Amino acid sequence: MSLGSFLLRRLGSGALAILGVTVLVFAFLHLVPGDPIDHLAGGEATPEQRAQLEHCLGLDESAGAQLVTFLGHVADGTLGHQCPDPEHKPSVAARIFAVMPYTLALALAGMLVGIVLALPLGVLAAVRRGTWVDTLASVTALSGIAVPMMLFASLAVLIFFAELGWLPGPTETGPLALLLPAICVGTHLMAMLSRMTRSSMVEVLDEDYVRTARAKGLPESRVLFVHALRNALLPVLTVAGMQFGSLLTGAIIVEKVFARPGLGTTLLEAITERDYPVVQGTVFVIAVIYVLVNIGIDLAYGLIDPRIRVR
Amino acid sequence: MKAGAVMFAVFVVLGLLGPWLAPYDPTHVDLALRFLPASGAHWLGTDSNGIDTLSQLLWGARDALVISVCVVTISATIGLAIGTLAGWYRGIVDEVAMRIVDILMAFPGILLNIAIVATVRRPGLGVVIFALCANGWVGYARVARGQVLALRERDYVSAARALGASGPRIMFHHLVPNLVGPALVQITFGFGAVITIEAALSFLGLGPQVDYTWGAMLAQGTAFLWKAGFRTYVLVPGLAIAWVMIAVNLVGDGLDPRKRGTL
Numbered sequence: 001m002s003l004g005s006f007l008l009r010r011l012g013s014g015a016l017a018i019l020g021v022t023v024l025v026f027a028f029l030h031l032v033p034g035d036p037i038d039h040l041a042g043g044e045a046t047p048e049q050r051a052q053l054e055h056c057l058g059l060d061e062s063a064g065a066q067l068v069t070f071l072g073h074v075a076d077g078t079l080g081h082q083c084p085d086p087e088h089k090p091s092v093a094a095r096i097f098a099v100m101p102y103t104l105a106l107a108l109a110g111m112l113v114g115i116v117l118a119l120p121l122g123v124l125a126a127v128r129r130g131t132w133v134d135t136l137a138s139v140t141a142l143s144g145i146a147v148p149m150m151l152f153a154s155l156a157v158l159i160f161f162a163e164l165g166w167l168p169g170p171t172e173t174g175p176l177a178l179l180l181p182a183i184c185v186g187t188h189l190m191a192m193l194s195r196m197t198r199s200s201m202v203e204v205l206d207e208d209y210v211r212t213a214r215a216k217g218l219p220e221s222r223v224l225f226v227h228a229l230r231n232a233l234l235p236v237l238t239v240a241g242m243q244f245g246s247l248l249t250g251a252i253i254v255e256k257v258f259a260r261p262g263l264g265t266t267l268l269e270a271i272t273e274r275d276y277p278v279v280q281g282t283v284f285v286i287a288v289i290y291v292l293v294n295i296g297i298d299l300a301y302g303l304i305d306p307r308i309r310v311r
Numbered sequence: 312m313k314a315g316a317v318m319f320a321v322f323v324v325l326g327l328l329g330p331w332l333a334p335y336d337p338t339h340v341d342l343a344l345r346f347l348p349a350s351g352a353h354w355l356g357t358d359s360n361g362i363d364t365l366s367q368l369l370w371g372a373r374d375a376l377v378i379s380v381c382v383v384t385i386s387a388t389i390g391l392a393i394g395t396l397a398g399w400y401r402g403i404v405d406e407v408a409m410r411i412v413d414i415l416m417a418f419p420g421i422l423l424n425i426a427i428v429a430t431v432r433r434p435g436l437g438v439v440i441f442a443l444c445a446n447g448w449v450g451y452a453r454v455a456r457g458q459v460l461a462l463r464e465r466d467y468v469s470a471a472r473a474l475g476a477s478g479p480r481i482m483f484h485h486l487v488p489n490l491v492g493p494a495l496v497q498i499t500f501g502f503g504a505v506i507t508i509e510a511a512l513s514f515l516g517l518g519p520q521v522d523y524t525w526g527a528m529l530a531q532g533t534a535f536l537w538k539a540g541f542r543t544y545v546l547v548p549g550l551a552i553a554w555v556m557i558a559v560n561l562v563g564d565g566l567d568p569r570k571r572g573t574l
Contacts, residue, residue, distance in 0.1 A: 013413070020414030025426045146556035148507060150514045150529040151549030154536055162537070245419030252421075253511055257533060268515060271429040283426055287418050294417070 003299075010298055014291040021287045022074075022280075026067055029276050056083035057276070070280065079281035092281035096266060100285065102173065103262035106254065107247040109178050110185030114247075115240060117190040122197025122236075123224060126205060137194060144191025149250055153184040153257040170259045181258050185250045189243050196239050200232035207231070234301065241297030245290050315561025319502075322555050326376025329369030337362060337370040337523040346541050355547055359535055360522070367523040368547055374524050375555070378436060379505040382443040387498055389444070390451025391490055395482050397452070398459025405456070412453055415446045421508055428517045436519045439512065443505055450497055458490050496567045503559035510552055525552055 037045075037053050045053070054060050058069050073080040078091035090098075125137035160180055161169030168177035204210065205228055213227040214220075252264025259265075263282055270278035325332070334354075344361035347353055355364035397408040415423070427442035428434045434442075462468060463486070471481050506525075512518040513526025514533075521527065525548035532545025 014417070016410075017414050017417035020410075021418045021423075024414070024423070028423075028427050028430055142557060142560055143553075145560060146553040148510055148529065148549055148552045148556075150510065150526070150533065151545060151552070154529075154533045154545050154549075158536055158542060246421075249419045249421040249511075253514065256515060267425070271425070271517070279426065279429060283422055286422055290419060291417055 080277035109182035113186030114189030118193030121194040125198040126201035141191040204232040244293045312565025318558035326372040329373045333366035333369040335363035335366040337366045370523045371525045382505045383501040386447030390448035394452035394455025398456040499563040
């Protein structure tokens with residue numbers, strides 16, 4: 001299959017998934033009992049004000065018409081407007097895109113931290129299989145999976161900001177302030193990837209081409225990192241890609257602990273304010289990012305493993 | 312594996328007996344007793360409302376157990392049923408089921424949980440359980456379908472069919488018993504996943520609206536992290552969650568033939 005048709009097919013199935021998710025979230029937000037007007041308008045609103053708000057939110061239309069309206073807002077790039085007073089408030093998309101860079105930076109930095117820590121740990125555990133190094137790596141990985149991110153993030157703030165004062169703490173947004181949140185987001189990923197790298201490397205290290213590379217007299221670092229790791233990387237990359245979603249959701253928790261702006265903070269604010277257009281829009285944007293990242297990962301396979309390109 | 316099973320058993324026993332073992336009422340507010348350190352009367356101290364921390368921990372274990380057992384049972388039942396039907400009947404049933412699975416997997420699960428819980432102002436246990444089940448079944452369905460697709464070609468299934476056994480009979484008597492093994496690994500990890508997600512929802516203020524879930528305790532611990540003498544509070548629910556997570560990972564890896572011996 002050519003790259004073009006592969007990309008087209010993946011984009012098609014991705015679009016279908018996004019549409020499915022949109023309909024699903026739409027259904028939950030609109031069909032479950034609970035009136036957003038009560039919350040937005042407050043107790044003293046006149047029937048006219050309520051009707052106005054209902055019209056602004058589009059709630060006076062049928063569910064089907066509302067869905068079509070939302071899809072229209074997706075097409076025009078605004079993702080809807082915030083009620084009441086839509087003229088004087090930024091569109092939902094503007095509100096989301098203003099904070100999106102913070103979350104993307106956090107998720108990507110978290111992924112970088114996860115991968116940078118996991119690869120050496122996994123390779124080391126595979127090479128020193130069965131020794132104390134392997135056990136230590138396993139215990140580190142298990143701790144990374146077991147300790148809840150909320151606890152890890154709280155302790156990280158307490159130790160590195162409050163006690164030692166080494167790193168910037170909550171509410172700061174500079175590049176250095178990204179480090180601590182990124183470590184918190186990346187630790188769980190590190191744990192999963194290091195286990196994956198270890199088992200993948202253990203398999204690859206027994207392959208003939210690794211023996212050949214050693215027999216040729218290549219330095220061990222070259223054998224490990226160029227010949228073995230490159231081939232062991234495929235399943236690791238798959239898991240890393242699949243975990244991007246959990247990085248985004250991890251970012252929601254870390255954003256709360258560090259009081260950082262971002263998609264998570266916006267989503268939680270919108271939920272508290274019962275601002276359904278923003279809830280719907282944020283969920284939609286996260287779904288799109290997630291689907292696009294997965295397509296990107298699929299394409300990246302081809303770069304790492306030429307066999308996949310031919311298939 | 313054995314250590315994991317023992318750790319998990321401790322969680323189950325404490326979850327079952329917790330409310331009877333708890334020395335105090337986990338909702339009894341006494342502001343005169345705020346932020347007390349550990350003592351003979353309050354083994355783990357008290358929280359910002361003067362509530363006994365040990366009692367919160369034990370009642371929280373009950374909630375964690377109830378939610379995880381309900382979500383895992385419902386999700387596994389629905390998932391195994393859908394996966395078995397999809398794998399057995401194939402065709403349109405399979406196509407529809409797998410497209411739904413694809414949609415739910417093409418999406419960070421906790422976000423859907425949040426979207427569902429967000430629709431209710433004060434979610435109770437029931438809403439949280441429903442939200443977690445909404446996409447919890449997907450993994451089970453995938454595994455079950457894959458297994459059934461492989462199993463339906465086996466000789467004993469052909470033999471049962473030749474003997475005139477009906478589709479439902481083959482599914483329930485011949486296929487489902489063979490799904491239990493692989494599903495068990497998933498069920499084990501499912502407990503950990505449910506407890507983590509529920510804790511995250513509670514932490515974000517979207518969980519069951521009580522103060523003693525482990526997630527709500529974590530949120531309180533984080534909020535009062537700056538208070539000297541109260542810093543160990545956050546460790547109590549955090550380590551409780553870590554305890555269950557270590558247990559399910561040890562048991563799950565022990566049950567999984569692919570991972571046996573890696574930890």
